[in-house]
Amino acid sequence: MSSASKEQLRALFPHTEEGHIYLNHAAISPLSSDIRQALQVYNEDRSSGTIENFETWMETVDETRNLIANFIHIDSPERITFMGNTSDAISAVAEGLSWKEGDEIILNSMEFPSNVQPYRILERFGVKLVYLKPDAQGRITPEQIDKAITTKTRLVSISAVQYLNGFRADLKSIGKICRRRNVLFVVDGIQALGAVDIDVTACNIDALATGGHKWLMAPMGIGFLYISEVMEKQLLPSKTGWLSVEVPWDLRNFNQPWLPVSKHLETGTLNIAGIIGLNRALKNFVAIGMKEVESNIKGLIDDAITILKSHSKATIITPVDASDRAGIVSFSVNGMDSPDDFVKSLIDKKITISAREGFIRISPHYYNTSEEIKTVLDRVLES
Numbered sequence: 001m002s003s004a005s006k007e008q009l010r011a012l013f014p015h016t017e018e019g020h021i022y023l024n025h026a027a028i029s030p031l032s033s034d035i036r037q038a039l040q041v042y043n044e045d046r047s048s049g050t051i052e053n054f055e056t057w058m059e060t061v062d063e064t065r066n067l068i069a070n071f072i073h074i075d076s077p078e079r080i081t082f083m084g085n086t087s088d089a090i091s092a093v094a095e096g097l098s099w100k101e102g103d104e105i106i107l108n109s110m111e112f113p114s115n116v117q118p119y120r121i122l123e124r125f126g127v128k129l130v131y132l133k134p135d136a137q138g139r140i141t142p143e144q145i146d147k148a149i150t151t152k153t154r155l156v157s158i159s160a161v162q163y164l165n166g167f168r169a170d171l172k173s174i175g176k177i178c179r180r181r182n183v184l185f186v187v188d189g190i191q192a193l194g195a196v197d198i199d200v201t202a203c204n205i206d207a208l209a210t211g212g213h214k215w216l217m218a219p220m221g222i223g224f225l226y227i228s229e230v231m232e233k234q235l236l237p238s239k240t241g242w243l244s245v246e247v248p249w250d251l252r253n254f255n256q257p258w259l260p261v262s263k264h265l266e267t268g269t270l271n272i273a274g275i276i277g278l279n280r281a282l283k284n285f286v287a288i289g290m291k292e293v294e295s296n297i298k299g300l301i302d303d304a305i306t307i308l309k310s311h312s313k314a315t316i317i318t319p320v321d322a323s324d325r326a327g328i329v330s331f332s333v334n335g336m337d338s339p340d341d342f343v344k345s346l347i348d349k350k351i352t353i354s355a356r357e358g359f360i361r362i363s364p365h366y367y368n369t370s371e372e373i374k375t376v377l378d379r380v381l382e383s
Contacts, residue, residue, distance in 0.1 A: 241267025
């Protein structure tokens, strides 16, 4: 990106004008000034304007559904269901499938619990969870998954990008294997969407689950679930509400047919404020272009790894190969007694990064700069 365009991007985020270096987008992202303005308009309308503006809200809902569909490269926005978070979205899949004793689900030992607990509860039905272990480079390879699939395997679920070491899965290869082996393929996309492009069709993904508050830079409490035609045919109504039927305003007709599962999961009042924020965030990505976003993040991660590799105190756990990583770099620092305490000590210095399981984790986004990467890592490594 040119320096002029980078200045324009940074202008979207007021914290940069305060000298605050924020490299923690794998946890939660700052809201841009235009999202803040859109939410202010909504709140003012709710408090002192029309108060009830249902038709306009539904137009925004439909527009946002279309934006998401384009973002993940599908032609059918009706396959997008708004959800509160990643756990809700994955739970909708786990709870909506019909399981039998002996069915197997392939996971891995690196996963964030959002991609484990919704499946673990299925053990009460006799479902077996198979945990793959990462290889020496911290990866789960397509070959490992192919080898682990048996005649009892029903589903493979994996994070597109792992929360701790930042490993980026080869979704296209895994998807081909799952389709060939007639196994459902579920992806936790929260550490990838907004940092890297995901084409759910090209990757044969049957369900893509995400919250919006990390790399998508949207408000908390809003996310979505994509369901493929293959998945939809196997899901049964599980979580339902008054909007889950064909004619919800026929209020006295209780025994109506259910809507298709991709629609009936929106059981009642939607998080309109969250959808408004997600709408504006997605428009920012469209305006910038995901190729530009990916390129800028990749450059920043390359800078970080170059600095860390040259320093004897740092041990990187993120895969070094560019094809195996996205926007996260995690590392340990020799001699650092408490990464948690160190990270807290940076707050007064207007630096925000993460400590996770004894490691330092940085996660820059498209508006960050190489200078910020160097400033933060110099401070970390001199500790």
